[in-house]
Amino acid sequence: MEEYFGNELVKKFEEMMENNDEFYFDTEELEDIIVYYLELGDFNYADTAVNYGLKLHPNSLDIKIKKLEILLEWEDYNTAKELIDELKGSSMENTDFLVCYAKYYSNLGNPRKSIDICKKALELKEEENFLHNFIADEYVNLGDPFNALKHYRKALKEDPTDDYALENCMVCFSDLNKSDEAIAFLNEYLDEYAYSEIAWFEYGQFYFNRKNYDEAIKGYDYLLAINSSSVGVYANKAACYEALGDYKKAISVYEEMLELEYTKAFTFYKIGLCYKALKQPIVALNAFQKSLREDPQFYLAMMEQSYIYEEMGGMSEALHFAREATHLNENNLDYQKRLAFLFIDAGKFEESLTCLKKLVDTEPSRFYNWYAYSEVLMLLGEYEEAILVLNNAVKTHHRAELYYQLSNCYFNLKDQEKGKEVLLQALDLDPSLVSDMQKKYPFIKDEVKKAKARVKKKNSEG
Numbered sequence: 001m002e003e004y005f006g007n008e009l010v011k012k013f014e015e016m017m018e019n020n021d022e023f024y025f026d027t028e029e030l031e032d033i034i035v036y037y038l039e040l041g042d043f044n045y046a047d048t049a050v051n052y053g054l055k056l057h058p059n060s061l062d063i064k065i066k067k068l069e070i071l072l073e074w075e076d077y078n079t080a081k082e083l084i085d086e087l088k089g090s091s092m093e094n095t096d097f098l099v100c101y102a103k104y105y106s107n108l109g110n111p112r113k114s115i116d117i118c119k120k121a122l123e124l125k126e127e128e129n130f131l132h133n134f135i136a137d138e139y140v141n142l143g144d145p146f147n148a149l150k151h152y153r154k155a156l157k158e159d160p161t162d163d164y165a166l167e168n169c170m171v172c173f174s175d176l177n178k179s180d181e182a183i184a185f186l187n188e189y190l191d192e193y194a195y196s197e198i199a200w201f202e203y204g205q206f207y208f209n210r211k212n213y214d215e216a217i218k219g220y221d222y223l224l225a226i227n228s229s230s231v232g233v234y235a236n237k238a239a240c241y242e243a244l245g246d247y248k249k250a251i252s253v254y255e256e257m258l259e260l261e262y263t264k265a266f267t268f269y270k271i272g273l274c275y276k277a278l279k280q281p282i283v284a285l286n287a288f289q290k291s292l293r294e295d296p297q298f299y300l301a302m303m304e305q306s307y308i309y310e311e312m313g314g315m316s317e318a319l320h321f322a323r324e325a326t327h328l329n330e331n332n333l334d335y336q337k338r339l340a341f342l343f344i345d346a347g348k349f350e351e352s353l354t355c356l357k358k359l360v361d362t363e364p365s366r367f368y369n370w371y372a373y374s375e376v377l378m379l380l381g382e383y384e385e386a387i388l389v390l391n392n393a394v395k396t397h398h399r400a401e402l403y404y405q406l407s408n409c410y411f412n413l414k415d416q417e418k419g420k421e422v423l424l425q426a427l428d429l430d431p432s433l434v435s436d437m438q439k440k441y442p443f444i445k446d447e448v449k450k451a452k453a454r455v456k457k458k459n460s461e462g
Contacts, residue, residue, distance in 0.1 A: 010036050013049060027053070027060045034066045043073050061091055068100045072107060080104055095126040102134065111138035129158035133165055140168075145175040160189075163198040170202050182206060195226055204236060213240040231260050238270065247274040265295035272304060281308045299325040303335065306342075319346055326355075333362060340372070349376050360389070367397045374405050383409040400430035401437075408441035423447055 009025070013033050016023045025033070030053035037046035047070050053063040064087060071080040084101055091097035098121035105113040118135045122128060136151035149172035155165040166189070173182030183206060190199050204219030220237040223230060234257035241250035251274045254267050261267060272287030285308050291301035302325035309317035319342040326335040336355045343352035356373040363369055370393035377386035390406045403426035410419035423444060427434065438445045 007032075007036060009033050013052075017048065025053070025056065027057050027062060030057070030060075031062055031066065034063070038066070038069060043070050046070055061087065061094065062096070065091065065094065065096050065100060068097070072100060072103055075107070077104065077108065092120070093124065095121050095124050095131075098124075099127070099131075099134070106134075106138060106141075111141045114138050129155050129162060129165070132158065133162070133168075136165075136168065140172075145172040148172050149176065156189075160193060161196075166196075166198055167202065170206070179206075179210070197223055197227055197230070200226065201233065204233070208236065208240060211243070213243050216240050229260055231257060234260070235267075235270075242274065242277075247277050250274050263294065265291045265298045265301065268294060269298065269301045269304070272301065276304070276308065281311060284308060297328055299328040299335075302328070303338075306338070310342075315342070315345060318342060319348075330358075333359060344376065349380050352376055353380075360393075364396060367393075367399055370397060371401055371405070374402070378405065378409065378412075381412075383412045387413075398429070400426045400433055403429060404433065404437040404441065404444065407444055407447070411441075411443040411447065419444075420447060 009029055009032055012023065013025070015021075030049060034046050034049045034053065037043070037049060046066070050063055050067045050070060053060065054067070057063060064083065068080060068083050068087070071077075071083065081104070084104060087097055088101075098117055102114040102117040102121070105111075105117065115135050115138045118131050118138070122131050132151045132155035136148040136155065139145070139148035139151065149169060152165045152168045152172060156162055156169065159165070169185065170182060173179070173185065183203075186199060186203055186206065190196065190203065193199060200219050200223035204216045204223065207213070207216035207219060217237055217240045220233050220240070223233050224237070234253055238250045238253035238257070241247070241253060251271055254271045254274070257267050258264055268287050268291035272284045272291065275281075275284035275287055285305060288301040288305045288308070291298055292305075295301075302321045306318045306321035306325065309315070309321065319339075322335070322339045322342050326332070326339045329335055336358050340352045340355035340359070343349070343355065353373070353376060356369070356376060359366070359369040360373050370389065374386045374389045374393065377383075377389060387406065387409045390402055390409065393402050394406070403422050407419045407423035407426060410416075410422060426437070427448070434448055438448060
C-alpha cells in the first residue's frame with residue numbers, strides 16, 4: 001500500500017480513469033504505471049494502462065511489448081503470436097521482447113526454441129542473471145540437469161546473492177548424483193559468502209539427507225548464529241537430535257523454538273513424541289494436551305493421546321480420542337483400523353461396522369478387511385448381510401477362511417444344503433484350519449464330521 005500512496009503517477013492515472021478525464025503521460029511514465037500493475041498482478045488495470053498508452057503513443061515498441069506480456073499472462077497465444085510477428089522486425093535487439101518471445105515458446109511446450117531465443121538475448125549483455133535462470137529452467141523441463149546446472153551456476157556468477165540459482169544448483173547436483181561436487185561447490189561458495197543463510201541451510205540439508213546428523217547440526221548452528229529467528233531451522237536441528245536418539249537435546253531445541261512461534265501446536269506435539277520415546281508417558285500426555293489447547297482440531301495429538309491412554313489401560317479415553325481424531329481425518333485408513341479395533345475391544349460392535357465398511361470399500365485387495373467385517377456382522381447375528389459381504393470377498397480372495405465363515409452363516413440361517421456345499425469348498429481349500437474354525441463356529445462342528453465321513457466314503461468307493 002505504501003508503494004501505491006507514494007506513486008503519484010498511479011494515483012493520477014486512476015483519478016483520470018475514475019473521472020473520465022484525459023491526461024498526457026510520456027512513454028516512460030506509462031511504462032512505470034504498467035509495470036506497477038504487472039508487479040501487483042492486476043493485469044486488467046495493466047491492460048487499461050497499455051491501451052491508453054497506445055492511444056497516446058501508437059508506435060511505442062515498449063508499450064506494445066508490455067501488451068505482449070499481458071497477452072502471455074492471459075494465455076491468449078493467438079493474439080500474442082500476431083503481435084510477435086508485428087514486433088519481430090524491429091525488436092530483435094530488445095531484451096524485454098526476446099524474453100516475451102522465449103516465454104511464448106516455453107508456455108507452448110517448446111523449451112528448445114525458448115532456449116535459442118534466450119541465448120540470442122544474452123548477446124545483448126542485459127538481464128544476464130535472469131536469462132541464465134530462464135535457460136536453466138528450460139533445461140530442467142527437458143530433463144537435462146547437466147546443462148541446467150551450467151546455467152544456474154552462470155546465473156549465480158552474475159548475482160552471487162541469487163538464492164533461486166543457488167538452491168537449484170544443489171537440486172541439479174542431486175539429480176546428477178554428484179554429492180562430492182555438490183559439497184565442494186557449497187564449501188567454495190561459503191568460503192566467499194559466509195553469511196549466506198540459504199547456503200548454510202543447503203549445507204545442513206545436504207548432510208541431513210545423507211544421515212550425517214552431526215555435520216547437519218553444524219550447518220544449522222551457523223545459520224542460527226546468523227539469524228536466530230529462523231523457526232524452521234530449529235525444527236530441522238531438533239529432527240537431527242531425534243535421528244541420533246538424543247531426545248533430551250531435541251526437546252531443548254523445540255523449547256527454544258516455542259519462544260519464537262505463534263502457532264505452537266505442532267511443536268508441542270513433537271515434544272510429546274520425544275517424551276514418549278523417552279518412556280515418560282505422563283509428561284508426553286501433558287505435551288499432547290498443550291498441543292490440543294493450541295489447536296483443538298489437531299488430530300495427530302489426539303491420536304497420540306489415544307495411544308498413551310491405551311498403554312496406561314485407559315481404554316475409554318483411548319477410544320474417545322481415537323474417535324475424535326478419526327472424525328477429523330476420515331480418509332486415514334490407519335485411523336479407521338485403530339478405531340475399529342477399539343470399538344471391538346469395548347464391545348461396541350455396531351459402531352465398528354462403519355469403520356470396517358470404509359476399509360473394505362477403500363482397500364478391497366486386503367483380505368483381513370473382509371475377514372474382520374464379516375466376523376463382526378456374524379457376532380451381531382447379521383448373517384444375511386455377512387453372506388452378501390462374503391460373496392463379494394471371495395470374488396477377490398479365494399481363501400478357506402472366508403468359506404468357513406460363509407458356511408457358518410448358512411448353518412445359522414438353517415440353510416443346511418448351502419452350508420454343506422460351502423463347507424466342502426473350505427475343507428478342500430485348507431483342511432488344516434478346521435480345528436480353529438470349529439472352535440470359532442460350533443455350528444460347523446458336527447457338519448465337519450459328516451463332511452469328512454462323506455469324503456472318506458466317496459474315496460473308498462472309488
